[in-house]
Amino acid sequence: MRLTLGPLQYFWPRGRVLAFYREASGWPLDVIYLGENVCSKRRELTTRDWIDLAHEIADGGREVVLCSLALLEAESELASLKRLVENGRCRVEANDLSAVQMLRERGLRFVGGPSLNVYNHETLRLLMDDGLERLVLGVEHGRALIGEFRARGVPLPEFEIAVWGRLPLSYSARCFTARALDLAKDDCGFRCIDYPDGLPLASRDGRPFLTINGISVQTAGHCDLGPELEELRAAGIGLARIYPQQDGTAEIVARFREAIDHGAVLARQGEENGYWYGTSGMDLVEPTQPSVPR
Numbered sequence: 001m002r003l004t005l006g007p008l009q010y011f012w013p014r015g016r017v018l019a020f021y022r023e024a025s026g027w028p029l030d031v032i033y034l035g036e037n038v039c040s041k042r043r044e045l046t047t048r049d050w051i052d053l054a055h056e057i058a059d060g061g062r063e064v065v066l067c068s069l070a071l072l073e074a075e076s077e078l079a080s081l082k083r084l085v086e087n088g089r090c091r092v093e094a095n096d097l098s099a100v101q102m103l104r105e106r107g108l109r110f111v112g113g114p115s116l117n118v119y120n121h122e123t124l125r126l127l128m129d130d131g132l133e134r135l136v137l138g139v140e141h142g143r144a145l146i147g148e149f150r151a152r153g154v155p156l157p158e159f160e161i162a163v164w165g166r167l168p169l170s171y172s173a174r175c176f177t178a179r180a181l182d183l184a185k186d187d188c189g190f191r192c193i194d195y196p197d198g199l200p201l202a203s204r205d206g207r208p209f210l211t212i213n214g215i216s217v218q219t220a221g222h223c224d225l226g227p228e229l230e231e232l233r234a235a236g237i238g239l240a241r242i243y244p245q246q247d248g249t250a251e252i253v254a255r256f257r258e259a260i261d262h263g264a265v266l267a268r269q270g271e272e273n274g275y276w277y278g279t280s281g282m283d284l285v286e287p288t289q290p291s292v293p294r
Contacts (some may be wrong), residue, residue, distance in 0.1 A: 002030035009190035014044040070200040072180035134158040139167040163225040165243025224270020
């Protein structure tokens with residue numbers, strides 16, 4: 001099993017992003033995903049900057065994948081996507097069908113991102129015909145769907161799953177952060193930059209409920225599939241994804257690297273894992289116990 005660093009989901013200052021990836025390039029990772037995949041208004045780094053950074057890290061011998069936006073809303077975003085697709089070196093994670101189409105037209109193999117909505121083997125087959133060679137499973141995909149794919153007895157792509165981090169649940173043309181701060185989307189002041197791990201949202205009785213991240217909504221807690229690594233491996237999942245966070249990402253990477261390389265069983269540190277077991281994503285399920293609603 002290989003260990004990957006998923007794309008940065010939050011809006012950080014330029015210097016912080018560059019410093020983070022300079023450090024991350026020295027971590028024991030097999031694949032690093034780069035690029036803005038949430039909101040095109042986040043321009044601390046341009047598309048050209050992301051491509052240059054990807055090529056710089058790839059020069060060090062690391063596999064690098066450039067990520068497309070999950071939701072395209074303007075012609076300018078299509079132009080940026082075209083530059084990403086035609087970067088000339090790194091594979092692209094396609095997070096919507098516009099990216100799939102551009103990649104297919106150019107005969108380029110690609111990674112299917114978690115927002116592609118692959119829920120059955122026919123959709124998977126069509127995307128493989130288009131050039132998909134690795135699928136990052138959607139957040140609600142669990143062992144049941146993997147079992148269905150494998151039961152078909154047909155060629156399958158590589159599978160990757162998020163094993164740590166806040167999971168992106170949805171994307172919208174509206175900006176949730178702007179709305180929470182009583183701002184118009186087109187005059188948001190780029191306030192996402194004030195929330196390097198997203199803006200926590202509690203229920204009316206004060207319990208953690210969701211995390212607001214611009215046009216995206218995430219889980220409140222961290223998904224943690226560390227104790228399930230052996231089950232993931234047995235299910236045919238070849239890559240384990242860690243999502244970046246403000247603090248402690250290096251330590252999380254080191255923990256998972258140790259478990260993958262030496263078979264150590266990780267103690268649970270995150271608060272959620274329900275999607276893998278086919279229950280609510282907010283559930284915490286231990287392998288020998290029924291789900292524990294939160």
